Amino acid sequence: MLIPIYTGRVIDSLRTGYQEREFLSAIVFISVYSLGSSLGAGCRGGLFMCVIGSFTRRVKLALFGALANQDIGFFESVKTGELTTRLSEDTTRMGRTVALNINVLLRTLILTLGTVGLMVSLSWSLTLLVLLETPVTGLIERLYHSYHQRLTEEVRDSVARANAAANEAVSGVWLVRSFHAEAGEARRYDDRLMDTHRLKTLRDRVRAAYLLARRVRGGVCLCVCVCVCVSSSTHPGLRPLPSVLQTLISIFGDMLSSVGASKKVFEYLDRTPQCTMGTLAPEQLRGHVTFSDLRFAYPSQPDSPVLQGFNLVLKPGTLTALVGVSGGGKTTCASLLQTLYRPQHGAILLDGHPICSYQHHYLHRKVSVVTQEPVIFSRSIRDNIAYGLPDCSLDDVQQAAKKANAHNFISQLEKGYDTEVGERGGLSKSEKQRVAIARALVRRPQVLILDEFTSSLDADSEVKVLQALSSGSAPTRLVIAHRLKTVEEADHIAVIGQGRVLEQGSHRELMEARGSYYQLWEKLF
Numbered sequence: 459m460l461i462p463i464y465t466g467r468v469i470d471s472l473r474t475g476y477q478e479r480e481f482l483s484a485i486v487f488i489s490v491y492s493l494g495s496s497l498g499a500g501c502r503g504g505l506f507m508c509v510i511g512s513f514t515r516r517v518k519l520a521l522f523g524a525l526a527n528q529d530i531g532f533f534e535s536v537k538t539g540e541l542t543t544r545l546s547e548d549t550t551r552m553g554r555t556v557a558l559n560i561n562v563l564l565r566t567l568i569l570t571l572g573t574v575g576l577m578v579s580l581s582w583s584l585t586l587l588v589l590l591e592t593p594v595t596g597l598i599e600r601l602y603h604s605y606h607q608r609l610t611e612e613v614r615d616s617v618a619r620a621n622a623a624a625n626e627a628v629s630g631v632w633l634v635r636s637f638h639a640e641a642g643e644a645r646r647y648d649d650r651l652m653d654t655h656r657l658k659t660l661r662d663r664v665r666a667a668y669l670l671a672r673r674v675r676g677g678v679c680l681c682v683c684v685c686v687c688v689s690s691s692t693h694p695g696l697r698p699l700p701s702v703l704q705t706l707i708s709i710f711g712d713m714l715s716s717v718g719a720s721k722k723v724f725e726y727l728d729r730t731p732q733c734t735m736g737t738l739a740p741e742q743l744r745g746h747v748t749f750s751d752l753r754f755a756y757p758s759q760p761d762s763p764v765l766q767g768f769n770l771v772l773k774p775g776t777l778t779a780l781v782g783v784s785g786g787g788k789t790t791c792a793s794l795l796q797t798l799y800r801p802q803h804g805a806i807l808l809d810g811h812p813i814c815s816y817q818h819h820y821l822h823r824k825v826s827v828v829t830q831e832p833v834i835f836s837r838s839i840r841d842n843i844a845y846g847l848p849d850c851s852l853d854d855v856q857q858a859a860k861k862a863n864a865h866n867f868i869s870q871l872e873k874g875y876d877t878e879v880g881e882r883g884g885l886s887k888s889e890k891q892r893v894a895i896a897r898a899l900v901r902r903p904q905v906l907i908l909d910e911f912t913s914s915l916d917a918d919s920e921v922k923v924l925q926a927l928s929s930g931s932a933p934t935r936l937v938i939a940h941r942l943k944t945v946e947e948a949d950h951i952a953v954i955g956q957g958r959v960l961e962q963g964s965h966r967e968l969m970e971a972r973g974s975y976y977q978l979w980e981k982l983f
């Protein structure tokens with residue numbers, strides 16, 4: 459703020475005849491203020507860099523937490539690529555832009571107030587003249603930022619689409635390779651990259667036009683100012699105001715645009731998941747499950763109910779097999795029992811209470827699932843089995859692995875339970891499935907859902923696992939299976955079709971009834 463004043467004094471002292479004392483004192487002041495200003499700027503910049511790092515980490519963590527709590531319907535409607543872009547790029551940009559702008563805004567605000575004060579004390583008429591530049595600057599900034607913000611959002615969305623295409627191709631690389639679709643996938647990715655490139659080029663052209671307009675405006679205003687200064691012999695120290703005002707206006711616009719760019723991040727942060735859980739966590743749970751008059755349609759197809767008037771009871775400790783034609787809604791029942799979705803009508807009761815009234819953590823310890831496609835995380839086998847149970851001992855892990863007929867193959871591995879396995883590599887499908895069964899069993903669940911869990915198991919493993927599951931205090935088991943052995947051994951069989959239970963009873967009863975189970979048996983088994 460003060461440096462231009464002393465610069466003006468140096469020029470004055472040279473113009474009106476050299477006076478050593480005045481000249482030297484002005485130089486000393488300029489040096490001291492410059493040094494102070496540099497030190498201040500260095501400290502401020504350094505501190506803000508630290509703040510940016512910590513702020514970005516916290517925003518990422520908050521966003522990750524918010525995303526992890528969303529219902530499954532949300533993940534079906536938003537692409538993985540988009541979510542990872544928001545998480546990796548948008549949060550970083552948001553942290554950097556907001557923190558940097560606040561830094562510059564604070565500095566410029568103080569500078570502006572001080573400079574205006576100094577200028578008014580020197581010449582109010584010239585101050586007014588300089589301030590006339592502000593509306594022009596404001597108009598240019600407003601026009602630019604509203605257009606630029608829209609373009610930036612479009613660029614971000616198109617980057618997310620390109621990422622989604624790359625993610626899809628990488629995660630399905632086996633299929634891409636075996637169908638020789640590499641060129642097609644590359645073309646698809648290139649199309650999306652071209653979209654991004656086109657939008658970025660447009661955005662950069664707009665920026666170039668904006669910078670030109672800013673320069674022209676600055677040049678014109680400088681000429682006017684210098685002419686007036688020369689004609690009225692006013693102090694040249696007045697010049698800094700337009701530049702700080704311009705920075706202030708530009709920072710304000712930029713902040714608005716970065717806040718706008720962070721819109722999606724805030725949208726996800728503020729999104730409340732549809733399935734909120736209750737607080738019930740009883741010490742004893744029998745595992746009595748009742749599906750009562752359920753109606754359910756997937757959020758993406760609200761007008762096509764998958765279940766309608768669905769009623770079924772799973773008695774504690776029994777094995778119930780759910781059979782029916784493909785697409786009949788068997789997996790949907792399992793998903794509803796895990797509270798992945800919420801039925802539009804009716805309720806699922808666990809020991810007489812709606813499942814959503816149980817504590818989230820408690821419910822998922824008591825209700826375990828083995829899915830059709832076992833998910834294995836990139837960590838050790840032990841950590842995969844004890845997933846979500848930080849206090850689980852190795853002994854418990856081994857017991858569960860023995861029941862799942864996985865202990866033998868794990869023990870034969872060089873590092874045993876500490877063997878690192880990847881998302882895709884390292885284990886065969888049957889081994890992955892057995893690890894997934896052990897993961898479900900280690901929780902000692904009261905209700906166990908086994909969705910096509912025998913599809914990758916050999917007959918020997920299937921028998922062993924089924925025997926282990928029925929021994930001791932067996933949990934309530936709901937099995938979705940196409941295998942003869944599993945279905946025949948069930949205590950209760952329910953045939954699902956047209957969104958409801960068509961027929962139920964034991965294998966013998968249903969075969970004798972010669973109804974839909976009998977027909978299914980003839981067709982499927």
Ligand SMILES: Nc1ncnc2c1ncn2[C@@H]1O[C@H](COP(=O)(O)OP(=O)(O)OP(=O)(O)O)[C@@H](O)[C@H]1O
Binds near residue numbers: 534756759783790791
């Ligand atoms: N996430 C989803 N969004 C929309 N519709 C879905 C979704 N998942 C399943 N569906 C539809 O719901 C119906 C029932 O599917 P579900 O997976 O429950 O059947 P299923 O009996 O388990 O079939 P399968 O024996 O082939 O595994 C099907 O018509 C399917 O297309």
